[in-house]
Amino acid sequence: MRYFLDISYRGANYHGWQIQENAVTVQGVLQKALSNVLGAKIDILGSGRTDTGVHASSQIVHLDSPKEIDAALIFRINGYLPKDICIKSARLVQDDAHARFDALSRAYVYRITLVKNPFEIGLAYYFYPPIEIDRMNKAAAILLQYEDFESFSKVHTDVTNFNCTIFHAYWERNGDMLYFHVKANRFLRGMVRTLVGTMLEVGKGRMSLDDFVQIILAKDRKRAGISAPPEALYLSEVEYPAEVYKHV
CATH class of the missing domain: 3.30.70.660 (Pseudouridine synthase I, catalytic domain, C-terminal subdomain)
Structure with missing residues (x-):
């Protein structure tokens, strides 16, 4: 099942959105949390990259989940995430929906x-x-x-x-x-x-x-x-x- 997650984060503690070697990034932290809670290797892709120190009140990411992502599961994932990253909501999307390329x-x-x-x-x-x-x-x-x-x-x-x-x-x-x-x-x-x-x-x-x-x-x-x-x-x-x- 493919989902769009609407997330927010404070960027002060991260070297931007995108995964980098030897650096803590929002994408890396979020992927790790999702993989642990969902019990499978999860790859996510965001609507765009934010630079080091930049925040997001609404960043959209897509992922393929082996489980339904409901309010209870979002609560569990948020409990695993650090205080400066939060999943606000999840919506089911078409199987080929793309957070970056489908954005208007x-x-x-x-x-x-x-x-x-x-x-x-x-x-x-x-x-x-x-x-x-x-x-x-x-x-x-x-x-x-x-x-x-x-x-x-x-x-x-x-x-x-x-x-x-x-x-x-x-x-x-x-x-x-x-x-x-x-x-x-x-x-x-x-x-x-x-x-x-x-x-x-x-x-x-x-x-x-x-x-x-x-x-x-x-x-x-x-x-x-x-x-x-x-x-x-x-x-x-x-x-x-x-x-x-x-x-x-």
């Missing part, structure tokens, strides 16, 4: 605290104002006009296609917190954090909107801003077509 979109949220807040350590980026959110939203709106985001991708990756379709991108402020929301069909390695770092330059008045456009057109990572810290980034949603799910 992915969404991220980047959290910034505008005041020093000890309760946001490791969960948000402390960025001291003044900052012009209207200018940053104008920069975010520009993203929807383009598809090639090579300037915001990590270099020396195996990616040859830098095109992404961005469905929405905007900043919002709530009290002392600032959030960047972005949703696209796919993301490049390091893309969201580099977008955030570059738009913060726009917000502080160090970069014009025309400069921002020229960075996109340059297709050169050296032209963009610094990458914002990983601990404030969250994978927040992965969307699939309704037909991947089995209705029982």
Whole structure:
């Protein structure tokens, strides 16, 4: 039986999502827990990779299970997992459903605290104002006009296609917190954090909107801003077509 698991995790203690030799990763810890509780070797595949320190409030993985995964079994698996990884739910899917390739979109949220807040350590980026959110939203709106985001991708990756379709991108402020929301069909390695770092330059008045456009057109990572810290980034949603799910 193939399932989609909806999981959440805090990334601080992990070297990213994907299994690596001699490193503790979310995928590795989750696979071990599932294999132990289900009594069989379980391989899982996620909707995408998150980098070291990045969190997920909703990451989707698929697996083939020899047992029905109900609420009681989820409770048992969560008891085996460390406190910073949690399975939220499980849904039966078609036998060929794929967590990565069937995804229609992915969404991220980047959290910034505008005041020093000890309760946001490791969960948000402390960025001291003044900052012009209207200018940053104008920069975010520009993203929807383009598809090639090579300037915001990590270099020396195996990616040859830098095109992404961005469905929405905007900043919002709530009290002392600032959030960047972005949703696209796919993301490049390091893309969201580099977008955030570059738009913060726009917000502080160090970069014009025309400069921002020229960075996109340059297709050169050296032209963009610094990458914002990983601990404030969250994978927040992965969307699939309704037909991947089995209705029982």
